[in-house]
Amino acid sequence: MPSAPPAVPTPTRAAPPVAKPPVTVAVAPESTPSPRYRIEVRNAGSTPVDTTVRQELPPGASATAITTGGRASRAGGQSATEVTWQLKLPARSTTTLGTTLTTAAPDRPLTAPACAFARDGNRPYDCATATWNAAAPAAPQETAETPAWRRTPVLLAGLATVAVLAIGGVWTWRRRRRRPVAAALSPGGPGTVYPRPATPRPVQVRRTPSVWLIVPVAAAVLAGTVGTAAWTATREAASIDTDSQPTSGAWIGQGANGALGEPLRESAFEFTVYRVACEPGRGARQCQATVGVRNLTPEQQSWHGRLQRAYLPDGNFVTADEQAxxxxxQGRDVFAQPMAAGSRTVLPLVFTVDGQGPPEQLELRSGVFSAGVRVDVP
Known part of the structure; x- marks a missing residue:
């Protein structure tokens, strides 16, 4: 039995640079009332290249306009629709394609990735993705934030401070007023002031504020403290993202869920699943996922086929078929060499599944303890 992948990758050789594909793809949404995409396919080489370009359409969307040469069809084994072009790219040329879509929910964002494949339609050269968003309506004028001095916790704290200062001032003034008089006045008007003989000074008893002053001040301070704590806790609770659900069992990073064409980041890699196509039929068959992998770290990173999973409708999962x-x-083991820092590659991952239904979800990870990403398959 093969040994399990190491928990922490320890590559010993420098990762080779990723070769630049002969064909590159760029996708951009148009600023139109209906979803429209512009696809630019570039051949930077010195020889012509035959290529198949496929654009995956979101579930529930259909193409109403396609540039010359394209046709819409069902993706292999899936319910989603794709648009396909068969092109012969001249040397050092750029070909622009376009699609216009319609959908039952025109206000929702639509992500439609596109890939350029070799002539056989299986080996990807490059992929790109873009999300179309409806024109946002004029945003209402934002209400000015309540000034700090008008917030309830601040007012309570201010009132408590004023009350404490006032009581302290009254108490100090009364103490000074009780000092003995140092001079006497004559009955007929102003006279000579004579020093009085020293007399024993009575013992002064320090007066304390009465209970009717202490209780309101204590109540005000307590109310201000409780109000401030409650307000702070409410603000912190409101800032928590309750939709964030990390993959169960993950130790490093935050899990991410998304759909086809959405770049999803985990601890080390950014994964983008552009397409999933399965062979027709029943029983054991292969499903191929076209995946973009980008190393976001400043160091080379290894990854392993047994950490990449396809979840089936019955709840079971299969790992990537490394031989397939x-x-x-074309005979290259994509897991044998680590990925160089900052590099990106687009490659097919093959899963051998049993049954008629295609996978419902893919789970991709860079390491054993990585949170990983999950991609829903339509």
């Missing part, structure tokens, strides 16, 4: 994945990558 090597064959789809």
């Amino acid at each position: 994945t090597r064959a789809a990558n």
Whole structure:
């Protein structure tokens, strides 16, 4: 039995640089009332290249306008629709394609990735993705934030401070007023002031504020403290993202869920699943996922096929078929070498599944303890 992948990658050789594909793809949404995308396919080489360009359409969307040469069809084994072009790209040229879509929910964002494949339609050259958003209505004027001096906790704290200062001032003034008089006045008017003989000074008893002053002040201070604490706790609770659900069992990073064409980041990699297509039929068959992988760290990173999973409708999962994945990558073992820092690659991952239904979700990870990402498959 093969050994399990190491918990912490320890590559010993420098990762080789990723070769630049001969064909690159760029996708951009148009500023139109209906979803529209512009796809630019560029051949930077010195020889012509035959390529198949596929654009995956979101569930529930259909194409109403396609540039010349494209046709809409069902993706392999899936319910989603794709638009396909068969192109012969001249050397050092750029070809622009376009699609216009319609959907039952025109106000929702629509993500439609596109990939350029080799002529056989299986080996990807490059992929790109874009999300179209409806024109946002004029935003209402934002209400000015309540000034700090008008917030209830601040007012309570201020009142408590004023009350304490007032009581302290009254108490000090009364103490000074009780000092003995140092001079006497004559009955007929102003006279000579004579010093009085020294007399024993009576013992002064220190007066304390009465209970009717202490209780309101204590209540005001307590109310201010409780109000401030409650307000702070409410603000902190409101800032928590309750929709964030990390993958169960993950130790490093935050899990991310998304759909086809959405870049999803975990602890080390950014994964983007552009397309999932399965062979027709029943029983054991292969499903190929076209995946973009970007190393976001400043160090080379290793990853392993047994950490990449496809979840089936019955709740079970299968890991990547490493032999079939090597064959789809023309004999190259994509897991044998670590990915260089900051590099990006687009490659096919193959999963061998049983049953008629395609996978419902893919889970991709860079390491054993990584939170990973989950991608819903339509």
